[in-house]
Amino acid sequence: MDDLHGDDEAHTFPRFPYFSAPSASPPLASPLASSSNDQHHSPLAAALQQLTPPPWPCSPPDLTPQPMLPAMVELDWSSMFQMGPVAPPEQKEEQAAQADRTQGGENDGEAGGSGSGGKDREKAEGSAGRSGKKKVSKPRFAFQTRSENDILDDGYRWRKYGQKAVKNSSNPRSYYRCTHPTCNVKKQVQRLAKDTAIVVTTYEGVHNHPCEKLMEALGPILKQLQFLSQF
DNA sequence: CGGGTTTGACCAGCGC
DNA sequence: GCGCTGGTCAAACCCG
Numbered sequence: 001m002d003d004l005h006g007d008d009e010a011h012t013f014p015r016f017p018y019f020s021a022p023s024a025s026p027p028l029a030s031p032l033a034s035s036s037n038d039q040h041h042s043p044l045a046a047a048l049q050q051l052t053p054p055p056w057p058c059s060p061p062d063l064t065p066q067p068m069l070p071a072m073v074e075l076d077w078s079s080m081f082q083m084g085p086v087a088p089p090e091q092k093e094e095q096a097a098q099a100d101r102t103q104g105g106e107n108d109g110e111a112g113g114s115g116s117g118g119k120d121r122e123k124a125e126g127s128a129g130r131s132g133k134k135k136v137s138k139p140r141f142a143f144q145t146r147s148e149n150d151i152l153d154d155g156y157r158w159r160k161y162g163q164k165a166v167k168n169s170s171n172p173r174s175y176y177r178c179t180h181p182t183c184n185v186k187k188q189v190q191r192l193a194k195d196t197a198i199v200v201t202t203y204e205g206v207h208n209h210p211c212e213k214l215m216e217a218l219g220p221i222l223k224q225l226q227f228l229s230q231f
Numbered sequence: 232c233g234g235g236t237t238t239g240a241c242c243a244g245c246g247c
Numbered sequence: 248g249c250g251c252t253g254g255t256c257a258a259a260c261c262c263g
Contacts, residue, residue: 160236162255175254179234188254 142202150174150189150199155211158187169193180209 145152162175171191178185185205192198 159234161257163237164253164255167252173253186254 139206140202140204142200144192144198144200146197147199148197150191151176152199152201155214156180156185156207166190171196178207180207183208 151158157179158176159179160174160176163172164175166173169190170193173188173190176187176189183205185203185207187204188202190200192200
């Protein structure tokens with residue numbers, strides 16, 4: 001799975017489904033900004049809608065230079081890709097539907113990003129599933145950022161549980177798990193061998209809890225909303 | 232002391 | 248069967 005993290009520049013990756021096309025529409029400045037979805041009656045409603053967390057950074061728009069992020073973070077929009085195929089056909093359809101549901105729904109094709117993603121997945125799951133049975137594949141998304149920091153502040157809290165030297169790469173790969181008790185989302189972080197300024201982050205799974213930082217930011221607003229809704 | 236990181240060991244899948 | 252590799256575990260360690 002050496003090419004999983006983009007060492008092979010020959011790969012062109014489908015657009016990361018959650019984001020708008022970089023050229024067509026710049027990243028939203030804030031999660032509170034309403035999308036083109038007419039169902040949202042207000043920015044707050046849109047924000048509440050987003051409390052159902054996406055599998056990747058809870059506030060991708062914040063990946064542009066924001067106070068909560070390291071100043072050096074610079075997204076490489078062209079390199080975002082959905083890992084795949086990692087699931088049996090029926091699950092792939094489910095994944096595609098899920099990707100469409102998230103926003104834009106513009107992922108037009110399988111990610112060539114990783115030909116071995118599925119295999120590695122099974123390996124990983126097999127390893128994790130020492131208890132026995134085969135686990136269901138989770139959606140995987142990966143993207144590259146140009147950053148001095150390995151770790152993007154994506155709003156979630158992560159706990160590092162491993163680091164491995166990877167073949168054909170001078171840089172180790174780090175393994176992180178979401179620290180939320182009921183959430184088992186994982187992510188892998190690795191710097192490109194060819195360009196150590198680029199960090200490749202791979203998310204696996206879907207957060208089943210709101211983004212902490214988002215909640216932190218929304219807390220006062222929600223309180224106020226609750227208060228006002230009493231009348 | 233609690234939570235996070237480090238790191239060597241271990242395990243499972245794959246290719247030969 | 249064996250070696251290689253990636254992913255995970257868990258004890259030791261670190262830090263605020």
